Amino acid sequence: MNWKRLEVLLPLVGVVVLLAVWSVVTSLRIVDPVLLPSPAATFKALWTGMFHGKLGVDFIKTVERTIYSTIIAAIVAIPFGILLGSSERLYRSVEFLIDFFRSTPASAMFPLFLVLFGVGDRTKIFVAAFGAALVILFNVAYGVMNARKTRILAAKVMGASRLRVLWDVMLLESMPATFVGLRNGVSLALVIVVVAEMFIGSVDGLGQRVFEAQQMFEMPDMYAAIFAAGALGYGLNLLFLTIERRFVHWSGK
Amino acid sequence: MELSANARAAATRTAPHVTIRGLSKRFADATIYDNFDFDIPRGKLMSVFGPNGCGKSTLINMIAGLFPADKGEILFDGQPLNKIKFGYVFQNYREAVFPWLSAFDNIAYPLKVMGVPKKERNLKVEKIVASLNVKIDLNLYPYQMSGGQQQLVSIMRALVVDPEILFLDEPFSALDYEMTLFMREQLQRVFVETHTTTVLVSHDLEEAVYLSDRILLLSRHPARPVEFVHYDAPRPRTDKTMTEAEFISTKAHCLEIFQREVRKG
Structure with a gap:
């Protein structure tokens, strides 16, 4: 028996245990089956919902909103982060504002954004972008500020202009932190988008799907939507990690 | 007065490469340089050696423009730093x-x-x-x-x-001994091939003497040149060089001055 080879299966142990416990609990009717459907019923609902039902459409909608808001956040936050990070004085002068709004729950901004942008998609995307932007901004600015002084000096000694140092050194030095910001940003954007889909007059999206299934007491559908949201969050994180490993190959080395 | 081309070339060959005049630098707690004058010779490998914190690295950092001096002038063949090509390690x-x-x-x-x-x-x-x-x-x-x-x-x-000039700030001190020995040979090889004016900051006296034509011994801060030791053993130098009488006496002489300066602190 080759145990080493079996070790790659270790991450599956938790999943198998969870499914086993879940199956036992439902088959012994320890929990009311209306509240907790069996794994089979749940995954059947997930499968049919994703490929033949409305869940697939909602999934795509949530992906779109999360990606749009992250892109908007990145476009706004990365240049500002570099600008603020390149001058410590500038950053210190707005640090309180950034920290304050970074600490403000973005969900508290819903009513304000509703007034500003109405009940459409724009509100959901902008609130999520707002939350994500501050996280990205903060990370980019710190990435630039913590750029290795020696590396900057090395470029200067070779005759690099300020702009070239910013472009060739500080920008690349900040990349690992930028990606930390992007990963945190996309996670936060997803949270905000799902919450926004639940509560502000939505007709689609995973949040709306979870909420509606719960209202209709379609428990397998609700669990299916929750799993879809979980898979989305995990997938987005994995996507950004993969991009990071590819483009920021020196990170952590 | 106009010099002939030959005379001018000869003057350039023997004239010092870098002239440092009236260099002063204060950090918050200490005066590192106070009206420091020095000429760096052309085409030589020169080491800077002295007590801890005397400003060895500060000196080449100011010459290479990593940070500014408070006062003074540093010229390379009469030109400012931004007119010349230099390397820094x-x-x-x-x-x-x-x-x-x-x-x-x-x-x-x-x-x-x-x-x-x-x-x-x-x-x-x-x-x-x-x-x-x-x-x-x-x-x-x-x-x-x-x-x-x-x-x-x-x-x-x-x-x-x-x-035109190469600066090295303790370039081998973060390497293990085997690698240090190898890198010394690489640096010597570069120097033998190019005869580029080289300024090496070292905290290892053996290394400084082994590699150098000239060793600048500095006092405690405010640093002044205590002695400019010449060591003209032929290159390429090898392990055998380090066993020769001239190497041993040069190193002993430098050590003596170094310890005298340390005790003054």
């Missing part, structure tokens, strides 16, 4: 090379800054690699290389511009 190679560039692109980077076209850049890098007889895969990234290889990359990066 940092002690901390890990933080001085660019981890996002391959070794090859690291070496080519200063040429890119100077606006040299890509084709010519590649030729120059290949030339410097060949002349040093370096056998490293230059497609690797710095973090895939050993410390010595990374420092070799940053030395080649400093040399690729054909510098």
